[in-house]
Amino acid sequence: MRAAALELLNRTMDEQLKRSEHPSDFPALPPIPAGRYTDPRFEALEREGVWNRSWLLAGIASELAEPGSYRLFQHLDRSIIISRGKDGRIRAFHNACRHRGSPLLLEPKGRAMRFICPYHAWGYDLDGALKSVPSQHDFACLNKADNGLTEVRCDTYQGFIFINFDDDAEPLLDFLGEFVALTEGYPLDRMVVKDHFTIEMSCNWKIAYHNFLEIYHVNTVHPTTLAPHLDSRSFVIALYEGGHMRFGTRKKGGESLFATPPVRPDDIAQVFLENTIALPTFPNTFFSLDPVGFNLQCFWPAGPDRSIMEVRQMGWESDSEADRDYWQGMRKATEHILSEDLCLFENIQQSLRNGAIPSIWAGYQERALYWFEEEIDRRIGAERVPADLRVDPRIASFMAPRSA
Structure with a gap:
């Protein structure tokens, strides 16, 4: 102090x-x-x-020790993936496939090096990019680059993970x-x-x-x-x-x-x-x-x-x-x-x-x-x-x- x-x-x-x-x-x-x-x-x-519009405590960084480690934030009628990427960065994404909204992850915690939708098998990497679409030729207007997972603002302080649903919110340290x-x-x-x-x-x-x-x-x-x-x-x-x-x-x-x-x-x-x-x-x-x-x-x-x-x-x-x-x-x-x-x-x-x-x-x-x-x-x-x-x-x- x-x-x-x-x-x-x-x-x-x-x-x-x-x-x-x-x-x-x-x-x-x-x-x-x-x-x-x-x-x-x-x-x-x-x-x-x-x-x-507020920064919300969503997890603890020490629980995401390895790339692919994830936890789900499941409050406020939302499901959010909190995951550590291959680059070590912790990111947050809405747990919703861009195809028809199915949750990608069903277990509250675990490790996944790719996010594969259990409904139609659309696949995303740890950065949230859409990488695979079965029968992609049937989606004539689909641009994979524009349909990655929807990211949620995420930051950490002293190992505590915070998220914010407002993209225009003040920086976390200013908020704290x-x-x-x-x-x-x-x-x-x-x-x-x-x-x-x-x-x-x-x-x-x-x-x-x-x-x-x-x-x-x-x-x-x-x-x-x-x-x-x-x-x-x-x-x-x-x-x-x-x-x-x-x-x-x-x-x-x-x-x-x-x-x-x-x-x-x-x-x-x-x-x-x-x-x-x-x-x-x-x-x-x-x-x-x-x-x-x-x-x-x-x-x-x-x-x-x-x-x-x-x-x-x-x-x-x-x-x-x-x-x-x-x-x-x-x-x-x-x-x-x-x-x-x-x-x-x-x-x-x-x-x-x-x-x-x-x-x-x-x-x-x-x-x-x-x-x-x-x-x-x-x-x-x-x-x-x-x-x-x-x-x-x-x-x-x-x-x-x-x-x-």
Whole structure:
């Protein structure tokens, strides 16, 4: 973490520990309309303004070690091939044959040196070029050079693969903004996926994401799992341009919330040993950096009141039996902690859907939640959001400056 960001963290944490009143200069936050989590109109606006125009975490480069290695991104009613080419470059393509739209790859992961359509055997190389068409003489107007696979914008940072459906979107590093400065001193590029699983949830994706944008609930919901390890009073938030954030919470009595794994780098910066540093990255990704590794969570919509939490457990490379046993235990611990949250989400969605409450409230400790909702409206264009679904922008002046 760069010096300016570290100074901001320490200063605001000291101030927070002394705070006993609502900050006099911070505005009261208006209620957030319930329709943002139930109304199909808002879902459609999000699809166009957020999902079709944002950089989205789609995979991890270390899982595509060899040319031809691929993973399918299967969210947002899309199927995207993420593949490493013979030249080492990672590319993304719509998983749709240019003939009649059949998916080329049916398995979620694997290795393929050519993409052969299972329907009529049209073949494409790893660069996406159309190379073979059975009975090509029957397609009098077909120019193979013009009918390669449709490419999706793809870029990587520190081994994390992002895609964007908007060809005119800003460069990935510009989009990530302060994330680059905040992760210095944490060797993200040396991490590998230890486990990867999904959880289906009966709630809007934002309801689930909200849960990770505050620590106000931890003492109540996680009294024996998380609360004993975190000094919740020290929890501080930095709001950054683009809807990104940084959270910091001091740990109680140790470098980690969890047991030390068999393998751990010795060059992790001290700030990550003393604090839990979480980086909610717009629109739907949550990094919570810890010396042992971390759960990388992505929240995907599956309808107005259905969503998927995708969890990658990120750790340090090792093939020892002790390391495998460690991460099996981490999977169980993670599922247990998540279950303490998940049991609440469906009923929250029900309360919003049936009109039991017309809106939800966010307090000062939940201002990140409000900042996230403000950013959604900015991405859509606030003037396009129906008045009954719009949030009132209040806190842009509290945005933290980027580090030099």
